[in-house]
Amino acid sequence: MKKLAVCFLAILTCQSALAAGNLPFAGEKDFNFYRGNGTEQSIIINKTGNVTMRLHGKITITTYRGKYKAVMCDVDGECYKIIGSNKIAKTNRRGVILSGRDENCGIPDEPAKCITELHNPW
16 A cells, blocks of 8 residues: 555656646746736746636636646637747637737737737736
């Protein structure tokens, strides 16, 4: 029984280490596709790969809570992909980055890709 407990602990430790190795960052970062007040968002990634995304308007709403994935879709069906450790993009469900002309990008009538900077919280 003791060997089983040690084995289980080793598996959990390895899984946490593997998850942390594939994360773009650990901590909290803010972003804003719409560049206005009340449209700020934040993403928190902890060392075990748990992610919380929030929209900060008049009230703060959690829009995504789950494990880190290459593409994370929130409760409204908007999908996000982190690029490197300091950018985030809006994508479709397959991970293709939207352009400024796509609905829900936040940069209307611009051909630019729907990518914005991730900043440390204020």
